[in-house]
Amino acid sequence: MMLILCIFTICIKEVTMRTLNANWFIEVPIDFEHKQYQLLAYLQQINAHFNKTRLYPNLNDLIFHYNxxxxxxxxxTTLEAGFPVRLSSIDMAAVKITYEKIVNDDTMMQEIGQIISYAASKIKPAIKEGQEIHxxxxxxxxxxxxGxxxxxxxNGYLLLRNGDEKGIRVYEYQVTLFESQHEKYRGIHTTYLTKYERHFIYNTPEAxxxxxxxTRRELPNPAVYQVESDITFPVENTLLPLAKKTLVKTISALN
Incomplete structure (x- = not known):
């Protein structure tokens, strides 16, 4: 069983891009060439983001689709359950007829199998590229x-220094522990507060x-961590998500 050490919420403002639904490969039309075009158009956009070091939410999206x-x-059984869920807006009698038609159609099931194999072979190297960027x-x-x-x-503050940028971004963070029967998860939520421009008064993290x-009396003795990078990266899509992940790892190691 995969042990998940932590989870972190990534809220990212993204430009409009073509996405894939969870069941894209079994949505009509179930046609290999159509699905091939749909997938390659999606991966082309992912690649464009990776070329600009925009890692999230693209990497998570790829991993989700591959899994x-x-x-x-x-x-x-999961495949069978997927059809009625996908068609839940249709009359249930029609759902049953359509579902049985698809599952019992050997040609259609072979087409789906071909689509799945092709898609997995294309998504896997894209994930590898994303992990290398990560x-x-x-x-x-x-x-x-x-301090x-x-x-x-x-609970505390995260200071984020991004390469050659002059300012230091400040976020308030909160780490929460979730427990299931077998695992523990740590989630982190951040709220952007302000940006300190480099100035003789505020030229150090301590200042x-x-x-x-x-100025913020609600946290009289806060935990404060600074995450800095010597290279400038996209903040929302790359630097902040990885800074949050790094912070969660650091705090988890204390407990």
């Missing part, structure tokens, strides 16, 4: 604690921490 294809291929960015991040650590570091304590 979905594998699950449908390996688990026939690892590259992560290798350029350094996290440091600013004294409070007893409970799950920014002091000002935050003075």
């Amino acid at each position: 979905n294809l594998k699950k449908f291929k390996q688990d026939k 690892d590259f960015v992560e290798s350029h991040l350094v996290i440091s604690e600013v 004294m650590r409070p007893l409970y570091p799950n 920014i921490r002091k000002d935050l304590i003075h």
Whole structure:
């Protein structure tokens, strides 16, 4: 069983792009050439984002679709359950007829199998490229604690320094622990507060921490962490999500 160490919420403003529905490969028309065109158009957009080091939500989206294809291929009961869900807006009698027609149509099922195999072979290398970008960015991040650590570091401020940019972005963060029967998950939520321009008064993380304590009395002794990169990356799509992931790992190691 895959052990998930943490989860983190990524809220990203994206330009409009062509996306794939969860059941795109079994939606009509079930035609290999049509699905091939649909997939390649989607991957072309993903590649354009990766070329600009825009990692999220694209990488998560790719992983979701790849795992979905594998699950449908390996688990026939999941595949069967997918048809009535997909057609839930139609009269149930019509749903049953349509579902049985598709499942019992050997030619159609072979077409779906071909679509799944082709799509998986194209999505897998795209995921690898995304993971390489992820690892590259992560290798350029350094996290440091600013000031004294409070007893409970799950609430505080994240300072984000992005390469050659002059300012330091400040986010308030909250880390939450979720527990299931077998695993524990940590989620993180951040709220953008302000940006400190580099100035002789606020030229150090310690000075920014002091000002935050003075101006935001609700956290009199906050945990403050700075994540900095020596290369400038897209903030919303790449730097912030990985900074949040790095922060969750750091706080998890304290407990």
